[in-house]
Amino acid sequence: MNEQTFLKELKEIDLLRQAMGILEWDNQTGMPEAASEYRSEVDSYLYGLYFEKKIGAPIKEAIEYFGTHPEELSEVGQAAYTLVKEEYELQKDVPQSLAIEASAATSRAHTAWLKARKEKDFGLFKEALSENIRLTKEMIPYMKKNELTDYDVLLNQYEPNMTVEILDNVFSQVRDGIMDIRRQLAEKGTAPATTILSRKMTEAQQRTFISKVITDLGYDFNRGRLDNTVHPFATGINHNDVRLTTRWNEHDFSMGLFGVIHEAGHGMYEQNIDEKYQGTPVHEGASMGIHESQSLFNEIIIGSNRAFWQKQFPFFQACAEGTFDDVSFDEFYDSLKHSQASLIRIEADSLTYVLHIIIRYEIEKMIFNDQVAVEDLPQIWNDKYEEYLGVRPENDLEGILQDVHWSGASFGYFPSYALGYMYAAQLLQAMQKDVAVDDVLASDDYSPIRLWLTEHIHQFGASKKPNELILDATGELLNPQYLLDYLRKIYFAVYKIND
């Protein structure tokens, strides 16, 4: 075994991943409807080749050999080795029969979930969910390394080194902080009007506007593209091919607008990972939470910035070809930042969003660290919505059945979304020491912001862990106070509250 052989094997694994990436992108953006059955045969076959190589003899040999000969690896080889070994260690002890059983259970659970949604009845999903939980609980002991609790094991699949101990602290602080801001908005604030948000803007008009905006922000269309889809996503095929997707609503321009800004944040991350990592698992985001911090930096930090919108508003008006000519800038900006509690996570505004995540986190923790009867979950869900957000679902579709994650046994994933919020605000705080962010966003050249993010986050890909990235970039570990301060500042201004 030598490094060249190891990297060649990783390269071939990556070439299969790239092919699957294009097929999946095609599947989501415009594959003929009738083609899905034949396509799934291609997908399965390629995935089989990919999986076989990932656990194949050369990889096993490399893990063993370089464990005792780390000095023979370059920096890139070492970074790749670390990730490959971690993934291998996570899975190597799980009995194959159990992994297969768990995978089959998620297929069944997905079908049950779709059916339960149709009937708005959690009862139809209950058994399949119980099975997903049972099998996940069975797998945890095989995956556990140094984690304190079972739920920590699940968290670390998506956010390495994150713990329940940390999250309990930050989430209780964030929850109390947001609920306090909401109380003050309700008591002392004046909610902005939102009627202009439903004025008609054609898809073409929206596309012209947003394409220019994300280009200004640093998304490179020579190495990407923007397509229409049902469930928006960004996908990094390779260093020079990072694609965005979106959906549009001609009577709610804010959907496509913030959607594309969000996905462009993911895209800018993938486009700016150091190219030397291409062809290895290091050429991807450090974690779900860090990836989300980049999309949310665009969507929530830049997308809430008054100077940014002041600069963009005349171009927005021009793209809308008259529709917003009678609207003042203040009216426009304030309407974008109104806040209203909703039942549905993906429709939540930037103030209430994190509360949706905290509810899921608390429930997942109950499931895996404590004892809770699955049949009681809808009641718990609904009570928490009432307590934290002041709204109560009328049925399970508006409640516990709204998200796909649990049908796929993706327990431990939700916190990433909230971590992205907190990281983004903390990064802004650090960036402001080097960059006059408001001035930059009022200018014609946004590049100092993108360059700062590339220097401190993007370039490293997965070669650093999330906590290491945040510490190095901001000088401290995760601190949720920056998010609270930021939300307070933005919403108090829009709601005309003098702090």
Add this chain to the structure above:
Amino acid sequence: MNEQTFLKELKEIDLLRQAMGILEWDNQTGMPEAASEYRSEVDSYLYGLYFEKKIGAPIKEAIEYFGTHPEELSEVGQAAYTLVKEEYELQKDVPQSLAIEASAATSRAHTAWLKARKEKDFGLFKEALSENIRLTKEMIPYMKKNELTDYDVLLNQYEPNMTVEILDNVFSQVRDGIMDIRRQLAEKGTAPATTILSRKMTEAQQRTFISKVITDLGYDFNRGRLDNTVHPFATGINHNDVRLTTRWNEHDFSMGLFGVIHEAGHGMYEQNIDEKYQGTPVHEGASMGIHESQSLFNEIIIGSNRAFWQKQFPFFQACAEGTFDDVSFDEFYDSLKHSQASLIRIEADSLTYVLHIIIRYEIEKMIFNDQVAVEDLPQIWNDKYEEYLGVRPENDLEGILQDVHWSGASFGYFPSYALGYMYAAQLLQAMQKDVAVDDVLASDDYSPIRLWLTEHIHQFGASKKPNELILDATGELLNPQYLLDYLRKIYFAVYKIND
């Protein structure tokens, strides 16, 4: 070895082909420009897997085993076996070193061809072309089975069972016939005006019109799609995923219009091959010539039909939103069928097109059956254009350098285009015995035409040879008189000549 194992192996080969098909489609329709280098790595890797399987042990074993146990194969297995064996036999004797040398030579020739085009100088392509010819000549003896001449071997790569003996006869008849029609048009005819052809029609307007037309003709958008590209093509990914591409010119609507009708003919063929052949090499066209007969049936037979256009013209006017409201139907139709000799094959009209092919055929035959100095080819080319078409290239770019085929050593390919013309006219003649084609094209329901083509051509895929298909469908072997009669009728009517 049993049939199931054989078909499973073919299926896996086909799944890789499908993946490569999507990647190639993506490459041609909108892959980010900067991604081409990384993409070619993926392409090479998948092609390697595909090629290894095609000549792998299971296939070799199947060829041997079923050679002595044909009775163990179903009809589908037998049809697949025949094709696999033929391809294997064609390549098995070619020394690997020669095949590799030939492949490398085409890469160099492509580069030389691009450079020669830039300089409009055949001299820069001469050596590389000579090398392609030399290596092809060296390969022919290894590929030869029962063919009489060397050029027959090349022909049969694209059109099984076609011979120089047949082509010499039909091409001299077609050449004389078309030249005679052209003489009469020049002497006695009145050329239609063509100024309306350059009126502006937006891409969106053209797309609306042509999408409806090809849907009426039988192309199924639920199993396909239409995208923009530089060099239009159709691609059959699988039975339920057959994609078309086109380019548009807002000041020449006929380009996109006939382009899409043409590609839809290819698409309708692939969509209507019997699904039982899916996953085997039988699920494709019988030959290049037969495939072209289907695209040209759409483009030339239906696209020249007066009743068809009379029916479509009001919708065309509506799609153009006023631009053609002052144009009479006769003016419109006649302008579509004007004829003018051109230097460039892909710009030729339906009357002169075949002469371009005959010139290439005659030159290729000289190269492979007789002796000709490569340096004399431009002179020969130019003389033939002057003799057959009355136009003479001013430089090599307008002449011998215009087509890519010879740089890829695709000798023997060109005749397919002309065969498609002749087959299409012969199929029309036969179809008219069962279907009142003009009446159908004047009606709201074109399905009898598509159904006839599916019954007699499409469904069989590659399970029948081209000559067998044409004989069974029309009751006779290739007969070029139908094309001549058809062209005479169409053009004499447009040029107001009483026959």
